[in-house]
Amino acid sequence: MQTYLQSTTVRLEEWRIKRTDTEQWMRHRQLPPELRLSVRKYDQYKWLATRGVDEESLLKGLPMDLRRDIKRHLCLDLVRRVSLLLAILFLCSNQMDERMLDAIL
Incomplete structure (x- = not known):
């Protein structure tokens, strides 16, 4: 401490x-x-x-597999949210105007 x-x-x-x-x-x-x-x-x-x-320099000093595990842990929630958004967009794409999809993506 x-x-x-x-x-x-x-x-x-x-x-x-x-x-x-x-x-x-x-x-x-x-x-x-x-x-x-x-x-x-x-x-x-x-x-x-x-x-x-400085997280980047701290991570650079670690082995690649450990860096990957840490980044996965830190970013997993964001990746899940993006995946959920993409799934929603895919399901709703039939009902959306094409121009609206272009603006979102």
């Missing part, structure tokens, strides 16, 4: 440093306020989504 907290604290500090560097760069490049806000929102979104963990 202590290692996890230390790791989280280190990542949070790295994120703060990166955010400070980004702010200085945006000031130096004289980005307009709306662009600065967009960059800040993106940084915030990325932090909330990953908590500072």
Whole structure:
């Protein structure tokens, strides 16, 4: 538990440093306020989504079969939902206008 907290604290500090560097760069490049806000929102979104963990580099260090199993676990629900949507579209395709199907697909 202590290692996890230390790791989280280190990542949070790295994120703060990166955010400070980004702010200085945006000031130096004289980005307009709306662009600065967009960059800040993106940084915030990325932090909330990953908590500072670079999943791609973490996965690259693992064997291929383990990577596949992890990705399958993480994406299985999404794949099932897409498959369900495609099945519904297929069943309803006889009743839909062709242009509507083109717009969806």
